Amino acid sequence: MTSTTPAPEFEVSEFFMFESYNSTDDLSTVVSAYFQEASGGIRCSPTQVETSSRVDRSAEREARVRIAFKTESEIDSLDDGYKWRKYGKKMLKNSPNPRNYYKCSVNGCPVKKRIERDKYDTRYVITTYQDVHSHPTSN
DNA sequence: CGTGTTTGACCAGCGC
């Protein structure tokens, strides 16, 4: 590590950050629980996210929720109990690792998932969920 | 035959 390394653990500013989970089973449980709670309108107000002007503008425009999970895993295909359809892959300018875009296969479900590897720690996988499932787990 | 994956192209937002 160099002295000029800003190396923040995570660049979080517009979405909620959950703690790291080592087991996918636990992740699945947490994700499912979160979506079920969020579905009931417990939390996740876009105005509740941050206070930066840029973020507020973005959040206001999308009026959506973003949740980020950091998981230690070798594979990026983490099973969270939902079925996803990959719709895009992109190489980040500031990251040597590609980012995968997934969307929920359920009809009428607006939820999108973004999977990326931590550039500082490739053993960690960052899973970002957008929106909330309006249906229970199909599994 | 249906569904999911893949890959390049296209587009919109933001910075300079």
Add this chain to the structure above:
DNA sequence: GCGCTGGTCAAACACG
């Protein structure tokens, strides 16, 4: 106003 970056779409392909 132009260029860059990230995000999405869509056609073709691979697989069950």
